[in-house]
Amino acid sequence: MNLLATFNTLRARIVLGEFALVAGLVVIAVIGIGALRTVRNTVTRELSSLTAISAQSDRLVTSLFEHVRAAEQYMTDGSMEARNAFTSGGDAAHVYQHRLQALPELSESDRVVVIRVGVLHAEAEVLYSFAHAQQDLGRRGDAQTGARLARERASEMLRLVSLLSTSRSVGAEATATSLEQAATDREMLVWTVLAASVLIAVAIGVATLQSVERPLTRLAAAARRFGDGDLRPIALGGMPTELAKLGEAMDRLGGSLRTLVTEVVEESERMASAAEDLSAISEQLAATAGDVSTAMEQVSSGAQRQVAGLGESRSAAETLHAATEDAGHVSGRVADLGAEIHRLAETYGSDIEAAGNTLVELGNLVQQTAKQVEELDELSEPIYEFIDLIKQISSQTNLLALNAAIEAARAGERGVGFSVVAEEVRQLADTSAQAAERVSGTIKTIRDHVSAMAETMAAGRSQARGVGKVSQGAAEALRQIVTTVREIETESRRVSGQAAENLTAVENISRALKSASEAAQSHASSSEEVAAAAQEQGASTEEMASQAAVLNRAAEHLRSLVKAFRA
Amino acid sequence: MADSHRGSHVRRLAAAGSRILLASAGLSLGACGSSDDPILIGLAGPFSQPRAESMQLAAQLAVSEINEQGGVRGRPLQLVIQDDSGMAAAAVQVARVLYANRDVVAVVGHMNSGATLAAARVYNGGSNSLVAISPSASSPDLSSAGPYTFRVCPTDSAHGVQLAQWARAQIGANRVAILYENDAYGRGLRTTFKDSFTQQGGQIVSDDPVSAILPSFEPYLTRTRSRGGADAILFAGARAGAEEMIRTFGVIRYSTIVLGGDGIAGIETADVDAEGVYVSLAYLYDQPGALNQAFTTAYRRTYGGQVPDHRGAGAYDAIRLLARAIESVGANRARIRDYLAAVGDEEEPFDGVTGRIVFDDNGDVVDRTVVVGVVRDKRLESTIR
Known part of the structure; x- marks a missing residue:
């Protein structure tokens, strides 16, 4: 478990993976280098030993053959040369045998062979030497017996030496085989270690990736949950130390957020209620300020009206002043005009009287004409009576004709002629009636003309009477005008003097009005200031109220936002 | 015994x-x-x-x-x-x-x-x-x-050199025969002696290898005797061979001064007549x-x-x-x-x-x-x- 805990960090896992790879590579390199070195060393050693052994073996074989040859030659001829060759060949063979036996490169089995060769050589040498001594003493039989024993050992010795060569080649073959086997083994080992390293590294890598991905997924889900407002604690579970730290940090963050959100919720509730309170107070204040403002506006308008009134008074006074000043001038001019009027009235009075007379004459003429018309009208009356008579006769005639027709119809064929007469009579009656009617219309038209003329005459006559009256009235008016003008003249003179006196009084009044106006304006402006201040206060209060409303809305918003969190 | x-x-x-x-x-x-x-x-x-x-x-x-x-x-x-x-x-x-x-x-x-x-x-x-x-x-x-x-x-070479000098100087030997055991020790002592002795003007009259496979040393010794003998004979080998050689002397009625390396040390106690045998040694108790x-x-x-x-x-x-x-x-x-x-x-x-x-x-x-x-x-x- 401790070991697992030690490797429960990404760093340790990555390091472990890399270490496994590197270790594998190092092992491979070591094995490879070792194999190469082994092969090289083995080859070098084998070659040098083969060389050394071959050289010594060759010399040994050569000297052994020389030794045996000299021994056999001495057996044949007993010459000193052969004897010396035997001795020196033996010595050389001993030296080479000794060197070969001491070669460290020699295998133990070969060394046994070499030792055995040395022993056989020594024995053969002794036996040959002994046979030579027998030979020298002329004991040929013993010499041949000894030589035969020597030859047995010599042939065995030479056989072993040749065996040594065979053994060398076998040894070289075995070495080559073992080298090949070693190389194959190393190669297999290298591949195995390589595969194992890769597998271990891959396994560690996959495990590391999984140990990163799974916790990351969990943490990401938790982060999304936080984002959605779900601040409940994170279930960490098993994960690498780094991610566990991250998870713990996120959890701590969630805890802090939870605490914070709780506090914010409480604070926003408090703020909302405070904002509501503030809003209510602001509204009250605004209402109060409105009242004050209205009152002050009323005060202000009153003052302004006063100012206006005073202004009007002042302007009236000024107008009065001006009028008073003008009155003087006007009355003067009135008097002058009166005089002019008087003069004109005098001038046109007679003309008017003449015109009046003319008009009275005209009236009389019209009266005469009217009488003639009335007489004409009275003359048309008998015509109307005649016509009515004709009409009556035609109507009766028509009626008679109709009766006659009926009687004729009763009389039948005999009455046919009569019916024709009856019909003629009746047509005649109708024509008479129609003629009467036309005459009646004409007479009526004449009468209408006469009536119209009569009325015109009557109108002319009244007009003429009206003109007369007007003329008379005009004359009278002229006279009255003259009288009035004279009175105006007099009055104007009086007014003109009065006006001069009035002017001084008016100026005094004007000055008094002006100071009063200024005082009133000052009063009005103060009122306006108060009103403006009240208005400003009202505006501020309204502003405050609106801000409180904003605040209230913000608090509400905040509350709604915070409500989304699930602490 | x-x-x-x-x-x-x-x-x-x-x-x-x-x-x-x-x-x-x-x-x-x-x-x-x-x-x-x-x-x-x-x-x-x-x-x-x-x-x-x-x-x-x-x-x-x-x-x-x-x-x-x-x-x-x-x-x-x-x-x-x-x-x-x-x-x-x-x-x-x-x-x-x-x-x-x-x-x-x-x-x-x-x-x-x-x-x-x-x-x-x-x-x-x-x-x-x-x-x-x-x-x-x-x-x-x-x-x-x-x-x-x-x-x-x-080393062995010191023995060969010392014995050769001693043979020349103390014994005044001119002709020396050598019997050596055909092993590393025997050949080493024989070679150093031979080189040193000939350098000092001496003559090696015979130089023969021996070993346990030989029935006897008699032919070598007989031939040495027949060729005029030797002032001394060096046995370069182990004690047993030296004893064998001394015994052969009795058989062929021939005798000469015997020299040996430290390999024959102990011969003094052997049941052969080793009186007068010279032995080279790294140490002697009475030195x-x-x-x-x-x-x-x-x-x-x-x-x-x-x-x-x-x-x-x-x-x-x-x-x-x-x-x-x-x-x-x-x-x-x-x-x-x-x-x-x-x-x-x-x-x-x-x-x-x-x-x-x-x-x-x-x-x-x-x-x-x-x-x-x-x-x-x-x-x-x-x-x-």
Whole structure:
């Protein structure tokens, strides 16, 4: 478990993976280098030993053959040369045998062979030497017996030496085989270690990736949950130390957020209620300020009206002043005009009287004409009576004709002629009636003309009477005008003097009005200031109220936002 | 008869030594690692054979002397004795046992060249190489056996040269016949003698190989006699061959001065007439020197009047040299080896009963001459008094 805990960090896992790879590579390199070195060393050693052994073996074989040859030659001829060759060949063979036996490169089995060769050589040498001594003493039989024993050992010795060569080649073959086997083994080992390293590294890598991905997924889900407002604690579970730290940090963050959100919720509730309170107070204040403002506006308008009134008074006074000043001038001019009027009235009075007379004459003429018309009208009356008579006769005639027709119809064929007469009579009656009617219309038209003329005459006559009256009235008016003008003249003179006196009084009044106006304006402006201040206060209060409303809305918003969190 | 009697006596003594060693080893078990634990030194040789008797006894004498004087760095020395039968294969097995015992800080051994060479591959190998000081392996091949291989004896070539000079100078020999055993030792001694002797104007009248497969040496000796004889005859080989040769002398009624290398040492006690046989040796018990006097005196006293041979003297010197090295650098294999390599160089030369020891780069003793002894009254004595 401790070991697992030690490797429960990404760093340790990555390091472990890399270490496994590197270790594998190092092992491979070591094995490879070792194999190469082994092969090289083995080859070098084998070659040098083969060389050394071959050289010594060759010399040994050569000297052994020389030794045996000299021994056999001495057996044949007993010459000193052969004897010396035997001795020196033996010595050389001993030296080479000794060197070969001491070669460290020699295998133990070969060394046994070499030792055995040395022993056989020594024995053969002794036996040959002994046979030579027998030979020298002329004991040929013993010499041949000894030589035969020597030859047995010599042939065995030479056989072993040749065996040594065979053994060398076998040894070289075995070495080559073992080298090949070693190389194959190393190669297999290298591949195995390589595969194992890769597998271990891959396994560690996959495990590391999984140990990163799974916790990351969990943490990401938790982060999304936080984002959605779900601040409940994170279930960490098993994960690498780094991610566990991250998870713990996120959890701590969630805890802090939870605490914070709780506090914010409480604070926003408090703020909302405070904002509501503030809003209510602001509204009250605004209402109060409105009242004050209205009152002050009323005060202000009153003052302004006063100012206006005073202004009007002042302007009236000024107008009065001006009028008073003008009155003087006007009355003067009135008097002058009166005089002019008087003069004109005098001038046109007679003309008017003449015109009046003319008009009275005209009236009389019209009266005469009217009488003639009335007489004409009275003359048309008998015509109307005649016509009515004709009409009556035609109507009766028509009626008679109709009766006659009926009687004729009763009389039948005999009455046919009569019916024709009856019909003629009746047509005649109708024509008479129609003629009467036309005459009646004409007479009526004449009468209408006469009536119209009569009325015109009557109108002319009244007009003429009206003109007369007007003329008379005009004359009278002229006279009255003259009288009035004279009175105006007099009055104007009086007014003109009065006006001069009035002017001084008016100026005094004007000055008094002006100071009063200024005082009133000052009063009005103060009122306006108060009103403006009240208005400003009202505006501020309204502003405050609106801000409180904003605040209230913000608090509400905040509350709604915070409500989304699930602490 | 005397030889077999002596052999049983040696075995008895060796067995007693082993019991003592086993007892002390048993006592020390369970206290391993503390400062009182003994320092282990391997002792490897063919201790089942009489020729290694003196080597074991002298080594045990040296250890007991050192331990009586307080040990090394306050710790006693203790021998781990292993028998290699003088055979290469057994020597390798023994060497592996000693090598694997990490408490063994050095080895004294092996006795003969074949076993020492075989074991040297083990001691020089691995990562915890182990010093082996041979008291008596004289093969020239040992020079290149490895940095952990040392010896306190001269090489075979020293014997050949010394014998040739001695034959020319002391005997005045002009004509010398050679019988050599056709093995590394015999051929080596024969070659160095032959080269040295001919260089000094001598003549090799015959030069014949022998071995156990021959029925007798008679034809060689008869031919030498028939060709005018020789002033001396060198037998380059082991003691048995020399005894055979001397017996053949009696058969063919011919005799001459017999010379031999250290391979024939012990011939003085053989049941052949070895009187007057000259033997070259790395050491002779009666050679001059105060150290040697003290050693032989103690040896005689401890082992019932016996005298040590060159193997015993070499083992004695090797043990004491190792003690000095451990005293100086501690019980550590590599540091002991470095100390030994520096002896006579950065470190003081070691004066032992066999003479002054200074190692060269091959682990051989520099300027080590041999002595030539002569058999008198069945004793091998120094020719120079």
